[in-house]
Amino acid sequence: MPTSVSAHSSATATYPILRVRRDRAGSLAFRHPWVFSGALEAPPDRALHGRLVHVAGPDDAILGTGTYSASSSIAVRLFAFGEATIDRGWLTTRLAEADAPRRLIGFGPHTDTTGYRVVFGESDGLPGLVVDRYAEALVFQLSTAGIDALRDEIVAALLDVFDSRVIVERSDLAVRREERLDEVVAVRHGDAPERVEFLERGVRFLADPLRGQKTGFFLDQRDLRALVQGLSGRPGMQGGNVLNLFSYSGATGVCALLGGAARVHNVDGSEAALSYAREHAALHALPDERFSAERADVFQWLGTHMEPAYDAVLVDPPALIKSQRDVEQGRRAYHFLNRSALRLVKDGGLLFTSSCSHYFTDDDLAFELRRAGATLGLTLHTIATARQGADHPTSIYFPEAAYLKSLVLQVHR
Numbered sequence: 001m002p003t004s005v006s007a008h009s010s011a012t013a014t015y016p017i018l019r020v021r022r023d024r025a026g027s028l029a030f031r032h033p034w035v036f037s038g039a040l041e042a043p044p045d046r047a048l049h050g051r052l053v054h055v056a057g058p059d060d061a062i063l064g065t066g067t068y069s070a071s072s073s074i075a076v077r078l079f080a081f082g083e084a085t086i087d088r089g090w091l092t093t094r095l096a097e098a099d100a101p102r103r104l105i106g107f108g109p110h111t112d113t114t115g116y117r118v119v120f121g122e123s124d125g126l127p128g129l130v131v132d133r134y135a136e137a138l139v140f141q142l143s144t145a146g147i148d149a150l151r152d153e154i155v156a157a158l159l160d161v162f163d164s165r166v167i168v169e170r171s172d173l174a175v176r177r178e179e180r181l182d183e184v185v186a187v188r189h190g191d192a193p194e195r196v197e198f199l200e201r202g203v204r205f206l207a208d209p210l211r212g213q214k215t216g217f218f219l220d221q222r223d224l225r226a227l228v229q230g231l232s233g234r235p236g237m238q239g240g241n242v243l244n245l246f247s248y249s250g251a252t253g254v255c256a257l258l259g260g261a262a263r264v265h266n267v268d269g270s271e272a273a274l275s276y277a278r279e280h281a282a283l284h285a286l287p288d289e290r291f292s293a294e295r296a297d298v299f300q301w302l303g304t305h306m307e308p309a310y311d312a313v314l315v316d317p318p319a320l321i322k323s324q325r326d327v328e329q330g331r332r333a334y335h336f337l338n339r340s341a342l343r344l345v346k347d348g349g350l351l352f353t354s355s356c357s358h359y360f361t362d363d364d365l366a367f368e369l370r371r372a373g374a375t376l377g378l379t380l381h382t383i384a385t386a387r388q389g390a391d392h393p394t395s396i397y398f399p400e401a402a403y404l405k406s407l408v409l410q411v412h413r
Contacts, residue, residue, distance in 0.1 A: 015054045018044050018068065018076060022058045028081065031397040033066070033122045035076035046070040049180070050145030052086055066127065067146020071179050077127035077144065086150065091157035095131070098124040099161065102391050109135075109163070115198035115207065117219055117391040118162075122398045129154065132215040134198040134207040137166040139215035145179040155188045166190040168209040170216070185210060195279065201226060203258065204283055205251055208276060213248060221316065221354070222389040224406045225255045228314065228352060231383070231408065232259030236348060240311030243267070243344060245298050245337075250277025250291070252314055252352075254284055257291060261312070266293045267301055299333075302340035308413070312350040313341045316406075321357035330357060331364065339372035342380075347413040350383065354406040362405050369409065377413075384408040 020028065024039035035055055037043070044053075049070035054062045055078070065086060066078035079086055079094075098119045102108060107116040118138070119131035128147035131140045138158055142148045148171070158167055167189035176183055187210075195206040200222055207216035231237055238260040244253040247266035256264050266277050274293040281291040294301075298317070315337055321330030338353055345351050355365050373380045388394075388404035395401055 015052045015065065016044075016048055016068075017054045017056045017062070019056050019058070020063065025057050025063065028055065028057075028063045028078075031081055033078040033125070033127055033398060034074045035064075035066070035078065037073055037075040040075055044068060044070070044075070050149050052146070054083065067144060067149075069145060069179060071145070077122070077146065079125060079127065088153045088156050088160070091126075091150070091153055092160040094125055095119065095157050095161045098126065098131075101393075105390055107391060108133075111199075112202040113200050113222075115200050115205065115217065115219060117389070120392050120401065123393045123395040123401045130215065131158070132217075132219060133162070133164075134196040134209065134216065136164055137168065137192070137196045137207070137209060138162060138164045139168045139170050139207075139209045141173060141215060142169070142171045142184075143173050143175050143179070145181060148176075148179070148181055159189065164189065166192050166196070166209070168192050168215075170209065170214075197283075203229075203255065205254075206249070206276070206279055206283060208249075211272070212276070213273075217249065218251070220356075220388040220392050220404050221252065221386075221406075222391075223386040224316075224352065224354065225252050227384050227386055227406075227408055228252055228312075229255035229259035231350065232256045232261045232312070234260075237261070237311060237350065240349070241265075241309065243310040243313045243341075245302075245313065245315050245341065246317045247277055247293070247314075248273045248316075250274075250280045250293070252316065253277070253291065254280050254286070256312065256314075257286055258284070263290050264292070266291070267296055267298055268293075269295065269297050271295050299336070302337070306340075306343050308344055308346045308349075310344050310349060311346055312352065313345050314352045315341045316352075316354040319357045320355075321359045324359060327359055330360060331368065334360060334365070335368045335372060338369055339375060342372055342376055342378060342411060345411040347411065349411050351380075351409045351411055352406065353409070354386075354404065356404045358400070358403040365405060365407065369407065379412040381410040381412065382407060383410050 019041040053068045055064045064078040065080045065084040066076045107113045114135045128144035171184040209216040239262045242256045242264045244266045247268045253264035386406040
C-alpha cells in the first residue's frame with residue numbers, strides 16, 4: 001500500500017487516510033471541498049475508488065472526510081472538514097440543514113413554490129448529490145462513485161427528512177462513465193406518475209421525473225421566468241409577439257403569456273419536448289393560436305428566418321461548451337445564435353439570452369453580444385440580469401458552482 005494511505009481508528013469511524021502535501025493544504029483551511037490528485041503525497045491504492053477516506057495534513061491531523069476517486073483529477077470530494085462518520089444519521093442531519101435555507105427564502109410545502117432544489121452538491125456539503133423536490137415527489141442524482149456507494153443510506157435519509165410519497169433516481173448522467181458507473185433511472189420509493197404538478201411563484205407547472213431533462217424540469221431558470229412574466233406586461237411589451245427558442249417544456253413561454261404577451265411561438269428539436277409544452281398550455285387553458293409549437297432544428301430554423309417579427313425573443317440553449325476542448329466551437333455557436341436571434345427582434349423589443357455553460361463566462365457572453373450587435377448595426381441596452389435560482393447557491397467556499405447566466409437586452413435599430 002502506498003505510504004500516503006494508512007489506517008485510522010477513532011470513536012467516529014475507521015477510514016483509510018490520504019495525506020496531503022504541506023504546500024497544498026491551504027485550500028482545505030479555506031474549506032474548499034476538492035482535493036486534487038497532485039495535492040496528495042503519493043498516489044493512493046486504486047482499490048479505494050469510491051471509498052470513504054480521511055484526508056490528513058503533514059502533522060497527521062485529520063483535515064477532512066470524503067470520498068476518493070481513482071478516475072478523476074479531483075481525487076477527494078469532502079463531505080466534512082475534520083473527522084466524521086458518513087452514515088444515515090449524518091446524511092439525515094445534512095439533508096435537513098440543506099433544506100433549511102430553502103424554507104427560509106419561502107420554498108416548501110404550503111408555500112407558493114413547492115418545486116425547488118433541496119441539495120446542490122458541493123454547495124450544500126454533499127458532493128456528487130443533487131436532490132430536487134416537486135411537491136411530494138423527490139428526484140435525486142448521483143454523479144460520483146463515492147456518492148453512488150451511499151445510495152441506500154441516502155434514500156433512507158430522504159425518507160427520514162421529507163414527507164415524500166415518491167422518490168425517483170435519475171442518475172442518467174454522462175459523467176458517471178468517467179467514474180466507471182452505469183447510468184441509472186429507477187423508482188426508489190412509491191409509484192412515480194408520468195407527470196408531477198407543483199407550484200413556482202404560484203404558477204402551476206408539470207415535472208417529468210422519469211423522462212424529462214435533468215430531473216424533470218429546469219428549476220434553475222426560476223428567476224428568468226419571473227423576469228419574462230414581469231416584463232411581458234410592461235408598456236411596449238404588453239400584447240407582444242414572443243419567440244421561444246429551445247423551448248423544451250414551454251414553461252418560459254407560459255410565463256410570457258401569463259404576464260401579458262399576446263402570442264408565443266415555441267421552437268424545439270424534440271417532439272417529446274413540444275408535447276410537454278402543449279401539456280403546459282392545456283394546464284393553463286392557452287389556445288393554439290396563442291401558444292404554438294414547431295419542431296425544427298433551431299440552428300437551421302434561424303438560417304431561414306431573418307426579419308424582425310418579434311417583440312421578444314427567448315434563447316436558452318443546452319450547454320454548448322461542456323469542457324475546455326469545446327470552447328472555440330461553442331463560442332462560435334453562441335455567436336451565431338445570438339446574432340441570428342437579434343435579427344428577429346423589433347426595434348425597442350427584448351432579447352432574453354442565457355448560457356448554462358460553465359466554461360462560457362459572463363464576459364464571454366457579453367463579448368459575443370457586443371460583437372453580434374456591432375455586426376448588425378444595433379445598440380443593445382441592458383435591462384436586467386439573472387442567474388441560477390437561490391436554491392442553486394454559489395457557495396463562497398465553492399465558486400465553481402456558478403454556471404448559469406442570463407441577460408435581458410433592449411434592441412435599438
